[in-house]
Amino acid sequence: MAYARIEIAPSILASNFSKLGDEVRAVTEGGADVLHVDVMDGMFVPNISIGIPVVQSLRKATQLPLDVHLMIVRPELYIDGFVRAGANRVIVHQEATPHLDRALAMIREAGAEAGVAINPATPVAMLGEVLDKVDSVLVMSVNPGFGGQKFIPSAIEKIKQLNQWRGRYNGAFRIGVDGGVEAGNIGELAQAGANTFVAGTSIFHTPDPIAATRHLRKLAVDAISQRV
Secondary structure, eight states: OTTOSOEEEEBGGGSOGGGHHHHHHHHHHTTOOOEEEEEEBSSSSSOBOOOHHHHHHHHHHOOSOEEEEEESSSGGGTHHHHHHHTOSEEEEEGGGOSOHHHHHHHHHHHTSEEEEEEOTTSOGGGGTTTGGGOSEEEEESSOTTOSSOOOOTTHHHHHHHHHHHHHHTTTOSEEEEESSOOTTTHHHHHHHTOOEEEESHHHHTSSOHHHHHHHHHHHHHHHHHHHO
């Protein structure tokens, strides 16, 4: 199946921003595949985070792909700017725009992978018309806006459903999960069909982010090998 390789995607929202360079180097040494960058506007979600300048700085500091998650209203206004800043994948929310098809096309036209995210209360059926146009689907397993929240178990069924649908598209999109991902559930998520794992607290809020990254990867790889 295409895209069978897993991705461990440390979320810098949980990192120590005063030591961001060191944090990025640690997860890189630990085997991270991408860096997950949460962009929040205080409107779509009840928090404000980073913007284009931080993505530009990250692009200069790492060779890892940047997975930019736009938790903002009217994402179409900012897609080109984030791709120009260095985003390799841009993820927009189904709930954030009435023109999802257009937003996904804009991402691809700008030269990045196109991803779509859904909140915990949004059924995967809402994505039925765009699954042939995305490189990734991100299932939110917490309500977006803050790190360190408790995992919402209903995300597992969504992942299983997407995994079934993915077969119809010859494995042409990744399935990611974001929120509460940690050592105790990453194996079950991998077996359900996820292959991109966004992890923040379970990596950066540990004594050894290098070891934590490696451990999550091993657990996911072991689980996928059992599923296959």
